[in-house]
Amino acid sequence: MRKLIFCISLLGLILPSKAQQKLSAIAEVKEVTVYANGAQVQNRVLVNLPAGSSDLIINNVASDLDEGNVQISGPDQVSVLSIAKTRAEDVPISNVKYQRLKDSLDLLIADREVVGNKLDAAKGALQILKNDNLLGGGNGKIDVADLSKLVDYYQMKSVNLNRDISSLNKEMGVLDKKIAQMQMDLRTYIGNGGQLKLQLVSNRGGNVTLDIRYMTYAASWQAYYDLKAVSVSAPLKMLYKASVSQNTGVNWQNAKLILSTGNPTMGGTAPVLSTSYAVIRNLDEELFSNLSVQNRAQNKIQSLSAKSIRAEVSMDSKALEEVAIATTSMVENQLSTTFDIEVPYTILSNGQPHSVTLKEFSQPAIYKYYAVPKLDKDAFLMAEITDFQKLNLIPGEANISFENMFVGKSYINPNITTDTLNLSLGRDHGISIKRERIMDQKSTQISGSWKRQIFTYEIKVRNNKSSEVDILLKDQYPISTDKSIEVELLEAKSAQVNAETGIATWTVRLKPNETQTYRISYMVKSPKDKSLAFN
Structure with a gap:
């Protein structure tokens, strides 16, 4: 019996372990399509996958991404078994550039520790030097000649120590700035956002490239314009710009930007009318039906967790909604305008607006003055633009300059039913x-x-x-x-x-x-x- 146990134990040592490996990679932002309220982020992940199953932790993704909307594409030999959003996990990152920065940061931190020790030693020596009790061996008695030598020594040593302390403080400040910058550079790899945990199976080992797309709602863009009119006889110059901001926890470094006027949160299809029927409402039955839904939810409150309660209520509400819209069908995709930015942009995750130039053009305009003295005693210079639909304008604020002077702000609203767009270029006190x-x-x-x-x-x-x-x-x-x-x-x-x-x-x-x-x-x-x- 003992021989059998020994053989089984020995066999367990000899056979290779089939435990699932845990890997880590960094998602590099390649392309971002920004909407008015949200953005679709395309990332690229390079990782060396072993044959078999493995857990892959992907850093540098948006903290508010919905794992239900994540799309992953890769080579045929790799299969994705599950996707989950996780909290930050301490997993070694295998990126070469990241590792070089991390090694450099470790060296700087070590250098700072050495400088800190020297600084503490210099301050301690200066404190000892200022201790009066050390004079005369502690009894206060000292020879005049010895005192003269001691004063000279004190002056020389005090000057040297203060010079060393000042120099070490400066060196410490330089190191602190370098460390802060390097930590910021490292953050571009791991981000302040969330993590994705993928369970993968690969038929064979080797380097693999994965493309990952997901939606985030911590980004937006707004249009604004610079309108410049040199004179009433010159064409109107329009500079079409976008103000892009994001707070996803991930910096978009040299990423390709696409700005879209679409709204990913709204249905992109047009409804079709179906026959409407007139029926007699049974108010008692409707009231009973609504109460029964609430009662079912209330019964769940007594027996399930809060999460289960919310799920049950949402299921009942969804069921009612599906009954209400069962006669509506969707047939046609709505249109939106996209702006493909050729130059890569860096948009930091700080919530601050970043200006992106879309296009610049000169538009023929008819200039007229407009006045309603009942409401305002000033005359306003107006520019009439025809065929403005081809400009793909969207509502936005406009900075106005006339005759090389800034005259104020206005608002462009192209959502009108007329064929002429009237732009207010500000007041003219002439x-x-x-x-x-x-x-x-x-x-x-x-x-x-x-x-x-x-x-x-x-x-x-x-x-x-x-x-x-x-x-x-x-x-x-x-x-x-x-x-x-x-x-x-x-x-x-x-x-x-x-x-x-x-x-x-x-x-x-x-x-x-x-x-x-x-x-x-x-x-x-x-x-x-x-x-x-x-x-």
Whole structure:
């Protein structure tokens, strides 16, 4: 029996171990497609896989990735058995560049320790030198000649020690900066993000390249523009830019960027209408059905963990949702615009906006001035752009420069139904506008139970510029929504009047230093005991 046990033990020592190996690799960010709220990150992982099964810990991935959306591609001999997001594990990293940096960091830390020891020794020696009790062997008695020698020794030694302490402090500061920079460089390999744990099976050993894609929602981009108009006779220069930010825990080093106007969180297909049926609602049955769902969840609360409760509730809600949308089918993918950035960019994981230039172009524009003196006394320079759909603009803020001067900010909204895009290029104080009400004795008249009020406004427009300008001038009269109130337009000479909106529009052309006057007048008839309000 003892011989049998010995043989079995010996056989266990001789046979090779089939224990699953644990490996580590670093995900290198190669390409990122950034959406308005999220990003798809493509990584490349190089690892030396043994034959058989192994656990691979992949560092430098986003901390908020969803393992359910991870896509992995590799050679045919490698199979992925499972994917899981894990916490940081202390696994040796086999990357050559990482290991070189790690070795250099270890040497710097060792050098810092040596310098620290020298610094402590110098400070200790200086402290001993300042100890008065050591004079005269501790009894305070010392010969004058010996005292002179001691003073000389103290001066020389004190100067040398202070010089050494100052030098060592400087050396320590230099080492601290180098160590901090090297730790930052190491962080580009392992990141501050999460880890992926893959269970792999490989038919044969050797170097393997894996491509990994995943979604993260800790990244975004917004469009903004630089609009420059040299003069009203020159084309409008537009610089299309993007503000990209991310806080995934992983720095995107020299990565290829693709910016997309799509939204990965929304369904990309168009719905199709199906027949709608009118039925009698049974409120009691609906109430009972809702209560039964809540009661089922409540029963689970008494017996299951919080995680199981959330799962059960979500399952019931999903079941109800599926019943509600069962008659809807999806047939057509929606379109989005993508911007393929040719130059690699580095976007740090610090949440700070990084400017990315998309394209620059000159666009023919028609420049006009626009003024609504009822709301604002200034004239605004507007640029009209046709065929703007081909520019693939998206809503965003615009920095505006006119005549080589920054004049302010505006907002571009291309989501309009007209074929002309109007861009506000800011205020122009070279045009003076004054609007005032003209009052006379006939402005208000009362007859019986009625009150008639006449509102007359005079608008003066002056061109103080050295060139001729075209101005689109607008004012309005109120539209009645009450049968007891009557409104009549009395005067709006040379204006185009929209009777449905009450807006009067004058097309004004002013020569340099020319002033023109316009007038709008209307009468409002209303009950004399009622007060009027115009919005």
